[in-house]
Amino acid sequence: MKIHSHDTLTRVLRDLVSDELGRLRHTDPVAVAQTLKNDERLGPDGFGMDSFEFMTISAMVGRMFHLYDLGAEDYLLSRPTVTGWRNLILELSETDADTGADAGTSLAGPAHHVSFLSSGSTGERTPVEHSRPLLVEEMQFFQNLLGAPSRIFVTVPTHHIYGYLFGALLPDLYFGVHDDALDVAERRIVPLRGPALSRPRTAYRRSGTPAPGTGDLLIAFPDALARLLQAGVLPCPGLTVVTSTAPCPPELASRIRAGGSRLVEVYGSSETSGIGFRDADDSPYTLLPYWNRDGDALWRSTGQETRGGTPDLRVELPDWVEWFDDSTFLPLRRRDGAVMVGGRNVFPRSVESVIREIDGVAEVAVRLDATDDGARLKAFVVPVIAGDTDSQSYHTLETRIRSTLSGRLQSAEQPAVYTFGPALPRNSMGKLSDWDS
Template identity: 45%
Template sequence: MLLPQAADSRLPLLDLRGGSPAALAGLVQPGDLVVAHPDWWRQVAALGMALPSDVVGVTSTAPCPDAVAQALQDGGLRLVQVYGSSETAGVGWRDRAGEPYRLFSYWRAVGGEVLERARAGGTPERHGLQDRLEWFGEAAFLPAGRIDHAVQVGGMNVFPAYVGEVLALHPDVLACQVRLMRADEGVRLKAFVVPRPGADDAAGLRVALGEWIGKRLTPPERPTAFSFGPKLPRGPGGKLADWIIDAWD
């Protein structure tokens, strides 16, 4: 994070990464700027703490759930959500839950998912985005789903399809599906596994799969909940469907 310097003095900067979000209430002062990621803000919202007036929060690296942003807003915090990626940095911002993002002034849209960035004294740079965007005029938009089917886990891009392929390589797995957990289930990946005939010990298979992915996937990629059944969940039209973790062994 870069902060401007006022005259010859440096702005005071506190690093809260090693502490609990609960400590924020005793540290923050009117006029402060607090920069964090959505999961950290989710914990702050769950505490329901009262913050001083004129405090601004910034969240980026992953989408901030509207319910979290609204809870913080109801508590008096102005939360600025920044949309972007590691390739583009910040593209747009908003400070109201559910409202469209506004493009930063140095970006302009040149196609549905292509943006052009102005460079001082240089040739503009074009960048393709990882999300489909729904546009509201020339400078306001809402993300409308990933193009590359990645999801955010712990601030990292992970690919459920790839994780499913790794799980399917296990000799006791006949088929599997991997998805991001529902909001009421958690913030990690979950997997539904159809065991091969003869692999009837769900508890043993759960342990074996944990060891399997522990050697082949990074921590954000590893599902933290496994469900087992005779066939993958499907909707009325036959398409793969979501499932509730607690409804399956």
């Protein structure tokens, strides 16, 4: 069974390599991708990775596509290019997946499973395994819901679950996995990431680059939608937009819908995949048709034995939700305290712990700061010498904090705005309160 077209799997691997290398080097993954060549050797003697970076990234590829199930992970070392890895995964997906599987494992390898990294409740990344046939079933539902697009614009990396579902699996359902079905140009899949999100619509016309338009499908997240709205690309009549990874602010959703676009908000997580959707303002989410409610949990029939030995998949919801009936609901708040910044889960409590360790910091509070330009973190810092209100002292401490965090945290985890004062802001009940940034 061929799991992807050459073009799709190449995009997934390029996103994985550039995103992970950007994470390891604390640099922009979009900039890394611009210099990455598909046939260039990865590693110290090629793309400039050191041995640790190469082994880390090759291990991620093996884990995502379950090459370890088949004992085939060593082949990644002998084919150290994006093209080589793509061909290896496709070859393995088209062979009998039972061959080389561990004893007692009936279905193994990339044809049957795919794993994604979840940040979990502590900010520590952990792999989450999914059944590929169940993910395909989910995308078949959305294929029918969304209709056939002229082009698909993808603003998210395709090695994370949301990007993989809507930027890899869904396009292959629309355009086919056989490379003689459509050539790359005709597949009409347009990556739209990084600085391109701020490109004005007039600049698209001047450069000849296609802009999202009537009949197209845009796969996005709230921060990307805000930037496209500022750039004048949105709203757009006749454009279908899918957004996920974080709640879409109601005023943003309303502006997009009022401009004639169809906006479909998808609710889910790395652990559960898609759970529900809505396509109207102020409406609850509708549970996807194969999920069944069981209190605060969900289950679905898999039609086959899972690795846990049970024929049904049961998941816990990532949020506290309000149920209106057994098929409609509204998410209320995260169970794990995470917030979404730039399409990534960020844990303010973990960021506070890092800042609190820095010399000169007595106490700190970190919160989400939602602005018209998107959501970032903000921090309120109490210096060790709380009575010292000298602006130069604050500036020196802020510089020290920013320098420390740049080497320890990802960009999305680093507060964009700092406020200093003699004590953390509290309300009349003594509880921590918000502050103006």
